[in-house]
Amino acid sequence: MAELFVALGSWNWLIVGFVLMALELLAPGIFLFWLGVAALLTGVATFALASVLALSWQAQALLFAALAVAAVPLWRRMARGGAAESSTTNPFLNRRSDALVGRVFTLEKPIEGGVGTVRIDDTFWRVTGPDAPAGSRVKIVHADGVNLTVAGV
Amino acid sequence: MSGFDIFSIVLVLLVILTLFAGVKTVPQGYNWTIERFGKFTRTLSPGLNLIIPYFDRVGRKMNVMEQVIDIPQQEVITKDNATVTVDGVAFFQVFDAAKASYEVSNLDQGIIVLTMTNIRSVMGSMDLDQVLSHRDEINERLLRVVDAAVSPWGIKVNRIEIKDIVPPADLVEAMGRQMKAERVKRADILQAEGARQSEILRAEGAKQGQILQAEGRREAAFRDAEARERSAEAEARATQMVSDAISKGDVAALNYFIADKYIKAFGQLAESPNQKVIMLPVEAMSMLGSLAGIGEIAKATFGEAATSQAAARRGSVPPAGPTKSS
Numbered sequence: 001m002a003e004l005f006v007a008l009g010s011w012n013w014l015i016v017g018f019v020l021m022a023l024e025l026l027a028p029g030i031f032l033f034w035l036g037v038a039a040l041l042t043g044v045a046t047f048a049l050a051s052v053l054a055l056s057w058q059a060q061a062l063l064f065a066a067l068a069v070a071a072v073p074l075w076r077r078m079a080r081g082g083a084a085e086s087s088t089t090n091p092f093l094n095r096r097s098d099a100l101v102g103r104v105f106t107l108e109k110p111i112e113g114g115v116g117t118v119r120i121d122d123t124f125w126r127v128t129g130p131d132a133p134a135g136s137r138v139k140i141v142h143a144d145g146v147n148l149t150v151a152g153v
Numbered sequence: 154m155s156g157f158d159i160f161s162i163v164l165v166l167l168v169i170l171t172l173f174a175g176v177k178t179v180p181q182g183y184n185w186t187i188e189r190f191g192k193f194t195r196t197l198s199p200g201l202n203l204i205i206p207y208f209d210r211v212g213r214k215m216n217v218m219e220q221v222i223d224i225p226q227q228e229v230i231t232k233d234n235a236t237v238t239v240d241g242v243a244f245f246q247v248f249d250a251a252k253a254s255y256e257v258s259n260l261d262q263g264i265i266v267l268t269m270t271n272i273r274s275v276m277g278s279m280d281l282d283q284v285l286s287h288r289d290e291i292n293e294r295l296l297r298v299v300d301a302a303v304s305p306w307g308i309k310v311n312r313i314e315i316k317d318i319v320p321p322a323d324l325v326e327a328m329g330r331q332m333k334a335e336r337v338k339r340a341d342i343l344q345a346e347g348a349r350q351s352e353i354l355r356a357e358g359a360k361q362g363q364i365l366q367a368e369g370r371r372e373a374a375f376r377d378a379e380a381r382e383r384s385a386e387a388e389a390r391a392t393q394m395v396s397d398a399i400s401k402g403d404v405a406a407l408n409y410f411i412a413d414k415y416i417k418a419f420g421q422l423a424e425s426p427n428q429k430v431i432m433l434p435v436e437a438m439s440m441l442g443s444l445a446g447i448g449e450i451a452k453a454t455f456g457e458a459a460t461s462q463a464a465a466r467r468g469s470v471p472p473a474g475p476t477k478s479s
Contacts, residue, residue, distance in 0.1 A: 058161040065168040094217045123311040145248040
């Protein structure tokens, strides 16, 4: 096994890279794909530099470690470069209160002492804002978790 | 194996492990809390996140999707002392993962207990009939109270629904009997109403019939009276005419009529089948008298005619044919 490993030489990196990429498909969400990319780059680098200078396997391992670390900011760029916030078709998933900002509702009961309730989607939301009589229309201007801030329209 | 070999291998392993520890991919629908040396620092939202290995660690993996909890069955005593078995469901959603993780130690149990106690207080203030018929109101009151109570935990209760309200079996049976009695009562009343109406209608019909009959009789009586009057009038007129005729003429004419009638009556008596022998006190004198009367009438009549003829002859053309002088 060890002899085979040694005999394969630089091919090891390419093999390991593809195997890691395959594993990423089986167990998604882990960092394996990027380790695979780093391994492939290491393999390509050793082959490319073989004519100039033969890298020792220790150097190859350190190069691999460096590439793996370098992959993180690259990955973040990918994740954010696609703009994770805007690339989704539904930015308000699990952020129900944020989706309410800008909408206008009618007060069932008056806002007294700065606190009232508004009926939205057959449930009650506590709102804070300037006092207003029942029946007046209010606009939701800010949402912070369960707390909605309203302003008169 | 030199030291450098081992160092290289350990370093590579360390880098790999560190990367695994520092890169966190949070799935959609969850928020993870990060603790730095055990103290909460921030919340990871879904997607790719980096944390500082060795310092930070993932604390709670909080589900921020809307969740359903079953509110277990419990016995509730209503205002009118009926014991009912009630269960329900609550829908809630975590809005603030940090508060939900650290403000309350057992979120689900907290919501369940809170809802159960409030079900008791809300239903305890209502009669059984109200409890059974005002579920919407119960749900709404529960929602207001529980939602306000859980807000410090950074969660929002969206709905609370009472599923089953089961009164004890004997009460259900009594309710069934009550309903049946109500229906029977209604049916009886309707039947009585129908009987009453039909009686009234029948009486009205009889009354109308009698009135119409009486009117008919009255009308008939009027007509009868009128008829009698008319016939009496006619009789009177006839009598008048006869008496006029008698006063103008002769008694002998009257006698003629009587004699005529007398003889006709006599003939009828003779023809009657049951008596062939008739004993009659025939007053020959009166008969003869009436015959004499007839003779007198004839004489008077013919006598008058003769005088009128003579007058005519004197006045104008002599008549053709022989004339007899009487």
